[in-house]
Amino acid sequence: MKTKHVIDLEDLSKSELMEIITLANQIMANPAEYADACKGKILATLFYEPSTRTQMSFKTAMLRLGGSVIGFDNPQNSSVSKGESLKDTITVVGGYTDIIAIRHPLEGAAKAASMYSAAPVINAGDGGHLHPTQTLTDVVTLYNEKGTLDNMCIGLCGDLKNGRTVHSLIKTMSHFKGNKFVLISTPELTVPQYIKDILNASSCHYTEVSGLKEAMPMLDMLYMTRIQRERFSSEAEYEKQKGVFVLDREKLLDAKRDLKILHPLPRVDEIAEDVDYDPRAKYFVQTVYGMYARMALIMTMLKDGDRTPMPRKFDTHNVKCKNPRCITTIEQYLPKRFRAVGGDMLLCRYCEERTLI
Amino acid sequence: MKTKHVIDLEDLSKSELMEIITLANQIMANPAEYADACKGKILATLFYEPSTRTQMSFKTAMLRLGGSVIGFDNPQNSSVSKGESLKDTITVVGGYTDIIAIRHPLEGAAKAASMYSAAPVINAGDGGHLHPTQTLTDVVTLYNEKGTLDNMCIGLCGDLKNGRTVHSLIKTMSHFKGNKFVLISTPELTVPQYIKDILNASSCHYTEVSGLKEAMPMLDMLYMTRIQRERFSSEAEYEKQKGVFVLDREKLLDAKRDLKILHPLPRVDEIAEDVDYDPRAKYFVQTVYGMYARMALIMTMLKDGDRTPMPRKFDTHNVKCKNPRCITTIEQYLPKRFRAVGGDMLLCRYCEERTLI
């Protein structure tokens, strides 16, 4: 791979992505052949916020490759609570282990970790920013269930403004040809402008609609997410709208017979429980695809074997990132790294927020 | 085995139970031969309430078979805290792993889990209801220490009303021939009527006595449990009675020389510390038998390889279980499943409480 660390799925070229999908399918077809592929290797799962589901998926992936796992799931139990910096923790754990999956509540934390780690780093979610292995899970699911990643009509429903998995899936699917998008949400919760810019730049057709029912008949794939009650503009609006974004058997009556329903899970009540028994519901088998996707990613990243032995120094800027959820607000030794993005704008290399100089 | 899941030890026929005991002994005699018996297999230990002892026993069992383990021990760190249903968690984990051990504070939770799991489920304790691997531990211990499961005089001491391990041990030992029971407790804390019904139905002889001392000379086996202070009818009663149900060296003076003392552990103060040095004390080696018992159970359950791929629908009743500690009170999507038990009575298939229609 051109990249040692996977912080964003965009770090992979399209052909690298296809190689990982292909490898995931090979493992799925013949798991016994890969049962010792990572024998003797150790994965660290550093979860600075709990996420049992994601942590279990990573652990299972590593164990099914014959590797082993160390880590923590609770920042209160970690050296962090003794005031240790992310840099020191990562430097030490990068010396103990062969690969690291990090989850952190702050945006840009995985990027910061990757700057000091001898072992390759996988971003397992950094706040509301990125979650590349979820998107990898989604595309492995789609590729297997549809046989292609091209020419699909893709519905995305729920809170499209704040959903990192939604943004990432749109970005990735926009690289494949002939995909159309149907964006299903309240007007307040539609995708941010930068996502529309990406869609326009890739000449992807998209429509914005205000309810699941009208979108249903067109869709080849429906990606469900949740709108939290507090995201509606008022309690009255919530009461009026809530049913419009809930998937139930009645709304499925107008759907295509080969529709595929995905969801990043955990689901709360945005999909009625009896939809689980519809053969188009793929959100549970999606988690199994996710395990194989992570196996393929881990194998590919370990193959390279690059172990830069010690941290390097980076250029630092005299501007501070203004995003209060950026990792640089807490870990203040981090060099202030930006990329000029035209005009007087700088893009923070950790959290990707734009700052006016 | 006739059953895919082990929720109650009664799910096993007597011959299946004997096969597991035999296998446990074979593993104990030659552990090296079984060191790779579950290589490549993964056990999930889903502990919705902490129980380090039981979780360690399951983990050690799986590791000594060459398998590996994922799981959690703290509901606060799990997706549960994000409002995920037991059904969804189990569906996903059943897709990741090969076998699941679940512990839950609510009665019937393991049964509910088994309805949605592709992987076989072991009940590692569901509230005050059942704990089959403890009973399996007890019978493996007895079989090894006595050479038989027949014709014994079995004392059970402590809180016999609320002790799930006591009820389960009586049920299991009543299937073997010639066993007599001595029930040692306060009048308020003797076994429930349904246990007496079982003893009567199997023509097992039993006596109820009010102190350890008078029972001691008859016993071949003594199963100690604890009476919690708050279970006594009054503080005065507690002060008067407390010593009567504590095992110490003085009470052992009248005991048989081949008595075997068992305890499900953890022990608090119901056995004096210096009894530990008496050769009749078997409660520590009992935990080692428990490890081999769990190894035998896991191996047997994995041999079958049944992996029903997706949840099925069940008939649901229009009556609700009235037990406030039943899993159906919290997980409300669960179908209301009952079994008619004569008259107007229904028995809840989860927690086994009886409800009058």
Place this chain on the structure above:
Amino acid sequence: MKTKHVIDLEDLSKSELMEIITLANQIMANPAEYADACKGKILATLFYEPSTRTQMSFKTAMLRLGGSVIGFDNPQNSSVSKGESLKDTITVVGGYTDIIAIRHPLEGAAKAASMYSAAPVINAGDGGHLHPTQTLTDVVTLYNEKGTLDNMCIGLCGDLKNGRTVHSLIKTMSHFKGNKFVLISTPELTVPQYIKDILNASSCHYTEVSGLKEAMPMLDMLYMTRIQRERFSSEAEYEKQKGVFVLDREKLLDAKRDLKILHPLPRVDEIAEDVDYDPRAKYFVQTVYGMYARMALIMTMLKDGDRTPMPRKFDTHNVKCKNPRCITTIEQYLPKRFRAVGGDMLLCRYCEERTLI
């Protein structure tokens, strides 16, 4: 080894210590050869207080030897919270596993554990008392970075009064020939008298100085630790002194070119972050040496295979240890064990505090 358990590094003879250092180096040179050295063996990590760093080091060490690991990192999740004694927990876990690493907030806890464990016990830190695998880490680092353990000028900086790793390192290095010590601290926080007694008894030369700067030019090795703010005699004193014990690039200007800087980690602010990029900074690679040191120790302890099957009784004294942080204050069934140390003094065999009869 002459000892089954390693509670204090002083339990090892000098030649045993050198054998472990040599083995650590052999593993480091050829890790693949040791990848299955502990296959089928289980390490328990019983952490009664959290210490992610130390626990990860032990886990990684065992996994890299092909063994596996069970344990807990949170006393709240353990049977301890149900009132179980240390003795019972250790008796059971010693029956499940092959070797135990215990960390406990009370002094003498590891010694107490070793009295009841069938499996060999490693002290992974008992309160402010001992932490032998940290010292083993330190000497493996020194031996590799300097090529010798003799004839060095060793600086120790920070809180030398309360630092258990400092005391232990001085004791160990005093056994090697020609070592001189420079003790760098405030007058209130210099080493305890018993350490000075050891230095005098071994005819080791030592000086006490009041700042890093003046000590720097002499040093072959500098062991940094932290002085907590509240250890200074007053806030004014803290403000005046704080910089004197912080290592930064400016203070390094006068240092030897082959100085080696060590630190037990986690570091807070006693070493400036940009010292990390100086080639003399060895505190991160020190953790990697620590992993190999623990691998060598575990292998050596498992080789012996002594598994005393059941607890034995010990003589008990009628004096109680007066140290409020001694394990005997909480675990009251423990026999009161002392060693006469002259006059009317008794030394507690758990926490090593002296008590006047």
